[in-house]
Amino acid sequence: MKAVTLSLSSLKSELGLEGILVRFSQKVIYQIYPKSFYDSDGDGIGDLRGIIAKVPYLSRLNIDMIWFNPFFVSPQRDNGYDIEDYYQIDSLFGTMADFDELVQALKAVGIDVMLDMVFNHTSTQHEWFQKALAGDPEFQQYYYIRPAKADGTPPTNWQSKFGGSAWAPFGETGQYYLHLYDQSQADLDWHCPAVRQACANIINYWQSKGVRGFRFDVINVIGKDVELLDAPPAMSSKLLYTDRPIVHDYLQELNAASFGRHPHDITVGELSSATLANSIAYTQPDRHELSMVFNFHHLKVDYDHGNKWTDRQFDFMALKKIINDWAQGMAAADGWQALFWNNHDQPRAVNRFGDVVHYREKSAEMLATVMHLLRGTPFIYMGEEIGMTDPQYHQIEDYVDIESHNAYRQLRAQGHGDRAAFHLVHVKSRDNARTPMQWDESPKTAGFTTGTPWLKPTNQATINVTDELAHGEIFSYYQRLIQLRKQLTVISDGDYQPLFLDHPQVLAYLRTTSQQQVAVLNNFFGRKTTVELPPEFVGATVLISNYGTTVAGNAVILQPYESIALLRDLNKGGDSR
Numbered sequence: 001m002k003a004v005t006l007s008l009s010s011l012k013s014e015l016g017l018e019g020i021l022v023r024f025s026q027k028v029i030y031q032i033y034p035k036s037f038y039d040s041d042g043d044g045i046g047d048l049r050g051i052i053a054k055v056p057y058l059s060r061l062n063i064d065m066i067w068f069n070p071f072f073v074s075p076q077r078d079n080g081y082d083i084e085d086y087y088q089i090d091s092l093f094g095t096m097a098d099f100d101e102l103v104q105a106l107k108a109v110g111i112d113v114m115l116d117m118v119f120n121h122t123s124t125q126h127e128w129f130q131k132a133l134a135g136d137p138e139f140q141q142y143y144y145i146r147p148a149k150a151d152g153t154p155p156t157n158w159q160s161k162f163g164g165s166a167w168a169p170f171g172e173t174g175q176y177y178l179h180l181y182d183q184s185q186a187d188l189d190w191h192c193p194a195v196r197q198a199c200a201n202i203i204n205y206w207q208s209k210g211v212r213g214f215r216f217d218v219i220n221v222i223g224k225d226v227e228l229l230d231a232p233p234a235m236s237s238k239l240l241y242t243d244r245p246i247v248h249d250y251l252q253e254l255n256a257a258s259f260g261r262h263p264h265d266i267t268v269g270e271l272s273s274a275t276l277a278n279s280i281a282y283t284q285p286d287r288h289e290l291s292m293v294f295n296f297h298h299l300k301v302d303y304d305h306g307n308k309w310t311d312r313q314f315d316f317m318a319l320k321k322i323i324n325d326w327a328q329g330m331a332a333a334d335g336w337q338a339l340f341w342n343n344h345d346q347p348r349a350v351n352r353f354g355d356v357v358h359y360r361e362k363s364a365e366m367l368a369t370v371m372h373l374l375r376g377t378p379f380i381y382m383g384e385e386i387g388m389t390d391p392q393y394h395q396i397e398d399y400v401d402i403e404s405h406n407a408y409r410q411l412r413a414q415g416h417g418d419r420a421a422f423h424l425v426h427v428k429s430r431d432n433a434r435t436p437m438q439w440d441e442s443p444k445t446a447g448f449t450t451g452t453p454w455l456k457p458t459n460q461a462t463i464n465v466t467d468e469l470a471h472g473e474i475f476s477y478y479q480r481l482i483q484l485r486k487q488l489t490v491i492s493d494g495d496y497q498p499l500f501l502d503h504p505q506v507l508a509y510l511r512t513t514s515q516q517q518v519a520v521l522n523n524f525f526g527r528k529t530t531v532e533l534p535p536e537f538v539g540a541t542v543l544i545s546n547y548g549t550t551v552a553g554n555a556v557i558l559q560p561y562e563s564i565a566l567l568r569d570l571n572k573g574g575d576s577r
Helices: 008-015 048-053 055-061 096-108 127-133 193-208 246-257 276-283 316-333 349-353 360-372 402-413 418-428 465-471 474-487
Strands: 029-032 065-068 085-089 112-117 121-123 145-147 167-169 175-178 185-187 213-216 266-270 292-294 377-381 495-499 506-512 516-523 529-532 541-545 555-558 563-569
Touching: 048 055, 048 096, 055 096, 055 474, 065 213, 085 096, 085 193, 096 112, 112 193, 112 266, 121 127, 175 185, 193 246, 246 276, 276 292, 276 316, 316 495, 316 506, 349 360, 360 474, 360 516, 360 563, 377 474, 402 418, 465 474, 474 541, 506 529, 516 555
Parallel strands: 029 065, 029 377, 065 112, 112 213, 213 266, 266 292
Antiparallel strands: 121 185, 145 175, 167 175, 495 506, 506 516, 516 563, 529 555, 541 563
16 A cells, blocks of 8 residues: 655646635644744744744745734733733734734735734723723723622622632722623623724724734623623533623624625634534524634543543543534534644643653644544644643742632642642643743753743753754644645545544544545554454555554554544545555
């Protein structure tokens, strides 16, 4: 059985893409956390000019779009997700001229820009909130401002995602304002037409600047009721404001007033605890809401009884079920999902689902294969393509993230000792993903800055871009996966069916079009296992394997953390050679 080699030079002619836009199903999106990508001026914080300097590296990966975490003006209480001004670049990151140059530099190599829109809340330093605080009745309608209960306690028993009450005193008025996240992040009231129009105006402005994609932060919690009620005993308050039907109305209105006027632009909604049914509804093309959505259910299979701040082995069978249910459900109903393992809010997936000690490279490649060959649009988080891992921190002071420090205090208050509380933060902190990109092996800086990094790297001596490009295997494997999506319709647009649902080690699936079929086999563990191929795949072509495996006969012996994809031509009865 021979492996297939695919040429980028023939891509457009093979697919007939000359002169037409590539569908988002064929695209791969890269995520940059600007604060941590590359620092151009030595202040220890990544910036826009640093990203410009690395455009050749980004082009080499052959990605189509970059999602940038917020770099708008912000007090930085929550690393930019507390926006003070949606129309200006924070001086930490550069200037509007830098942004314009970045857009053009990326466009020159075929990469579009996606910005992060935080529309559930603003910073309390935002002009809107400050005007509300000053007594302006118009802007008081922008937020959820409510009187205390008769006993003086907050308006409801809702809990903040960052711990404690979701309500804070509204100045000296005796009233409270809602903040589902940090106290500095006041929730916007989308019932107010002016809020909805303001959000549309923001999108239209950035589209005029050449932005072609928008990611909407926690967008499915904007549909709160006019009258806010206590959560009943034993019920999480999030059930009272998550995925409310009115969210669909809001998104359809936003679509019509902004990004929907540009049908080839890409939108993705970050969903908090969303159901499959709602996720389908958000993304069905004829509903005119969003292009695709993120869901996080697959990243909670190492939570103990739904509690993030725990340390347990991931539940592989639960992971399989979630990935299959969502892939199959989305395919059946014409929905679309964003595919990812990593982002700025998650510990590195290779630490959670792989073996970073014995099989770091193979673990990283296996996880990449699972997502990149699924039905959906793959997202790569910076550093994932070189196999970056969680940092090795030893004290709570090493962390910057506000959520992590809040969790540490809560864990200590719950009776955990210092060491135990630190350990739980260590395995689940968002800062695990936020350490600077490791460009080289430089002690203390990892080639990220000439100054002191805002968050320290720890393992750049063994994992860095320079070494990876010189003699590594993960980056080139990502290039091959990206290439396959662009070249093969069966990968970008094929249907989905599960395989081997009961296998205790292997996550496997089929991708199918009328002309081709691909079987994807992934071993999630550090021990060998054997699977029997479906008879129709005996003699099929090895499309990709992270071990370079060839297959003879009807059985495949999968090595630790091995992935292999087999391609057959349905018009020829099996062998696609």
